[in-house]
Amino acid sequence: MELRYLKTFKVVAEELNITKAAKQLKYTQPTITLQIQSLEKELNHTLFTRVGKKTFLTAAGRKLKSHVDNLFVLVEEIEKDMEELRGPAGNLTIAASEYYCTRHLTAILKTYKEMYPNVRLNLLPLNSVHAIQSVKDHVADIAIIASECGDINLRKNFLEEEQTLLVASSEISKGNSIQDILSRFPFISYNDDCSFSNIIEQHFKKMNCQPVSTIVCGGSDETIKRAVLNGIGYAILGENVIKNELNDQSITILQKVNEPIITSSINLKVRSEEPNIQMFNELLQNAWPLIKN
Numbered sequence: 263m264e265l266r267y268l269k270t271f272k273v274v275a276e277e278l279n280i281t282k283a284a285k286q287l288k289y290t291q292p293t294i295t296l297q298i299q300s301l302e303k304e305l306n307h308t309l310f311t312r313v314g315k316k317t318f319l320t321a322a323g324r325k326l327k328s329h330v331d332n333l334f335v336l337v338e339e340i341e342k343d344m345e346e347l348r349g350p351a352g353n354l355t356i357a358a359s360e361y362y363c364t365r366h367l368t369a370i371l372k373t374y375k376e377m378y379p380n381v382r383l384n385l386l387p388l389n390s391v392h393a394i395q396s397v398k399d400h401v402a403d404i405a406i407i408a409s410e411c412g413d414i415n416l417r418k419n420f421l422e423e424e425q426t427l428l429v430a431s432s433e434i435s436k437g438n439s440i441q442d443i444l445s446r447f448p449f450i451s452y453n454d455d456c457s458f459s460n461i462i463e464q465h466f467k468k469m470n471c472q473p474v475s476t477i478v479c480g481g482s483d484e485t486i487k488r489a490v491l492n493g494i495g496y497a498i499l500g501e502n503v504i505k506n507e508l509n510d511q512s513i514t515i516l517q518k519v520n521e522p523i524i525t526s527s528i529n530l531k532v533r534s535e536e537p538n539i540q541m542f543n544e545l546l547q548n549a550w551p552l553i554k555n
Contacts, residue, residue: 263304268330270297271309275327278317350378354538357386357393357402361483361503367406370549374542381538389481390457397528403539404529409457417534419527419543421550426461426519429504430496435514443496443516449473450489450497456481461521462498468520
């Protein structure tokens with residue numbers, strides 16, 4: 263059963279007039295008649311009947327039209343899906359922390375938009391835990407995370423390994439040992455659901471101590487860094503966040519933390535070959551080291 267014959271049937275069934283159908287399909291009337299006859303012979307049913315000058319669908323014709331209408335809805339979906347595979351288009355939502363959004367992604371998004379202007383980009387500021395969930399829930403297409411993710415349904419692409427550091431402002435570090443700082447000042451912490459929570463927990467476990475007090479500053483690296491600079495307390499931060507402050511010696515390293523920050527991009531495995539996701543992941547791999555440096 264040829265698709266073009268079914269297309270001809272569909273138009274004739276809608277118009278119920280071979281002359282109009284021929285004009286729409288740009289076929290001759292004899293061609294349309296032959297195609298309808300071929301269908302009727304293959305199906306062993308008459309599809310149209312005439313009463314006077316009017317054409318009507320037979321019972322078989324009505325049933326066939328119902329199936330053909332459904333068939334061509336699927337054909338349109340197939341054509342749309344195949345068209346999308348020609349290149350990135352539509353929407354792409356990226357979930358990432360405030361730090362990644364401001365320090366890395368703005369430049370990468372600008373480049374991606376220049377390369378693929380038909381893609382509408384959305385940036386969703388979320389910590390790593392919530393970013394992972396947003397990908398699972400189909401809210402975000404890709405997430406940039408700084409935590410472990412062992413979900414077998416997610417594809418993980420390594421971007422960077424970053425040293426973590428226990429730090430305090432140089433002002434409170436002068437004349438104070440690590441023990442003095444730990445016993446006199448509060449620990450400036452992220453939220454419990456932040457990806458840093460495990461790193462923090464493991465470090466204090468290895469030190470065999472716990473902070474005397476804790477101030478929770480949400481999930482913002484910048485807020486915690488400012489609190490440290492203002493001499494409020496000490497914190498565990500990624501080296502990249504405080505690179506300038508280490509260079510100008512306004513922040514002092516108290517200890518190196520064994521657990522590094524592993525930055526990765528994630529997406530659902532079943533969506534890895536979608537053009538928007540595939541091209542963005544390729545750009546991330548190429549651009550991330552350049553932006554870091």
